[in-house]
Amino acid sequence: MAVHRKPRQRPHTGSAARTAATLAFAGAATAAVLPGSAHAEPQPTPTRIKAAVDRLYHDAEVATEQYNGAKEEATAAAKSLNALRDEAARRTERLNASRKALGSLAAAEYRTGGLDPAVQLALSSDPDQYLQRASYVEWASDRQAAEVSNVQRQVTEIAQLRTEAKNELAALTARRADLKKHRTTVRARLADAQKLLDTLSPAERSGFERVGAARADRSAPRLGTTQAPNARAAEAVAFAYGALGKPYVWGATGPSSFDCSGLTQAAWRSAGVSLPRTTYTQINAGRHVPRSELAPGDLVFFYSGVSHVGLYIGDGQMIHAPHPGAPVRIAPIDNMPFAGATRVA
Template sequence: MAAHRKPKQRTLGGSAARTALTLALAGAASATAFEGSGLADPRPTPEQLKAEADKLFQEAEAATEKYNGAKEAAHRARESLDDLRDEAARRTERLNSSRNALGSIATAQYRAGGLDPSVQLALSADPDTYLAGAELAERAGARQAATIAGIQKQARELDQLRAEAGERLAALKTRQAELARHRATIRTKLAAAQKLLAQLTPDQRAAYAGQDGNPASRADRDAARTAPVVPGSPAAAPNSRAAQAVAYAYGALGKPYVWGATGPSSYDCSGLTQAAWRSAGVSLPRTTYTQINAGLSVPRSQLAPGDLVFFYSGISHVGLYIGGGQMIHAPRPGTPVRIAPIDQMPFAGATRVA
C-alpha cells in the first residue's frame, strides 16, 4: 500500500528560498516595466501642442461669437421687458385714476339717493326743473356705465401686459443662462489652450505668438489715418467710407484681444470690424455670422480694401481686408490686433459693406 502514496512535495528553505523570491520579484518588475514602456503615450511634439492649441482657440472664438449673439439678444430682451413694464406702470396709474373717479361718483350718488325718484318729483316745487335734472342724471348714468366698461377693458389689457411681461422675463432668463453657458465654454477652452502652450519653451511660445502676422509700423498707421489709399496695397479703397474703416483698423493695431470687446481699448474679431465701420457711419451687426450677410457677397479674386473676410466653416472669424492679400484682425487672447495674410485660415467668404 505504501507504493501508491503520493510523493511528498519539498519546500525550499533558508538561502534557497530567499534566492527564489528575489528572482521572482525581479522578473515581475522587469515584466511590469516592459509592459509600462509599451503602453506609455509618447510626449506630444511642439507641433502637436500648437495644433491642439489652435483648435482650442478656434473653438473658443466660435463660442465667443455665440456669446456675442446671446449678449445682444439678452440686451434686446431686457429693453423690451423694461418698455413693457413702463407701459404696464402707466396703464396701472390710469386704471387707478379711473377707479378713483368712479368711486367719487358712486359716493355722491349714494349721498343723494335717500328718496325714491317719484317722491322727489312730488315734493319738488318745480317739476320741470326736476325732470330736466333727472334726464341729466340718466345721461350721467350712461356715462358711468361707459366708464365702468372702460375700466374693465383697461383691467383686461393690464392683465395681458403683465402676462406678456412674465413671458419676456422668462425669455430673458433663458438668454442669461445661454450667456453663462457660452462664457463657461470660452473660459474652459482658453484655459486648456494656455495649459498646452505652457509646455512649450519660451522661444517656442514666442514663435507661436508671432505665427499669424506682424504689426504695422507707426508710419503705416499714421499714413492710414489720413490717406484714402491703403498703405502698401496695390489698390485704393473703393470709397471714402471703406478708407475710413481701414484707417480705423490701422489705428487699432497693437491693441489687445478681449473676447466680447468692441473697443476702443480692446476688441474681439467682430468687435473690431464693427467698430471700424461704425467710425465710417455704417452700423454692422455684432457677430461674424450676421456680419457676413450685412452687404454684397464678393469673390476672393475681387476683394477690395474695406471688405470683410470670413474664415472657417462656422463663420467664426472675421478680418478687415486691406489689400495685397492682407487683412487686419484681432486673432485671439494674448495676440494683439495685427496684420496677417488671409490665406493663413480656411477662407469662408467675403462681404462688401458699402
C-alpha cells in the same frame, strides 16, 4: 518570480479630461510603462502643439461669438422688460384714477336714485329743476357706463402687459444662462491652450507667439485706404490700421482691445455705419460678394460656422483680431478657410 501589476488609472474629469484629450490630440507624452521594459512615447513636437492650440483658440472663438450673441439678446431683453414694467406702472396709475372717478359717479347716482323718477317729480317743488336734474342723471349714467368700459379695457391691457413682461423675464433668464455657459466654455478652452503653451520651452514659445506678428505695427504700409470703393470704407480701413497692435480680449469692442467681430463693428461704426455684434449676424449685414471681387472695407469670414471675421484691405490681406496673445494684425486671408464676404456700404 515577481508579478508586476499595472497600476489602475483614474478616469479624468472636468478640465483635466479636456486637457488630457487635447494633449492626446497633439501627441503629448504620456509615459506608458510596458511589462519588462520602460518605453516612453515620443514628446509632442512644437508643430503639433501649435495645431492643438490653434484648435482650442478656434473653439474659444466659436464660444465667444455665441457669448456675444447671448449678451446682445440679454441686453435687448432687459431693455424690453424695463419698458414693459414702466408702461404697466403708468397704466396702473391711470387705472386707479379711472376707478376713483367711477366710484364718485356711482356714489352720486346712489344718492339721487333712491326714489322712482315719477315719485321724485311729484314731490318736487320745482318740476323744471327736476327735469334738468333728471337729464343730468341720465348723462351721468351714460358716463358711468363709459367709465366702466374704460376700466375693463385698462384691466385687460395691464394683464396683457404683465404677461408680456413675464415672457420677457423668462427670455432674459435663458439668455443669462447662455451667457454663463458660453463664458465657461471660453475660459476652459483658453485655459487648456495656456497649459499646452506652458509645455513649450521659452525659445519654442517665443517663436510660436511671433508667428504672424511681424505686421502688427502701425507703420505697416497702408493698403486699401486709397483703393477703397467709397469714403466710408476708407474710414473703416483707416480705423483698423489705427487698431494695429491692440490686444485681443474676448467680448471686447474697443477702444483699447477687441475680439474679431468687435473690431469690425468698431471700424465701421467709426464710418457712421452700425453693424450687428456677431460674426453670424454681420455676414448678413450687407451684400454678399465673391472672393474674386473683394474690395478694401469688405468683411471677410472664415470657417464653416462663420466664427471669425476680418476687414479686407486689399492685395489678399486683412486686418483682424486673431486670438488671445495675438494683437490686432495684418494677415493673408489664405491663413484660414474662407467662408464668404460681405460689402457693407
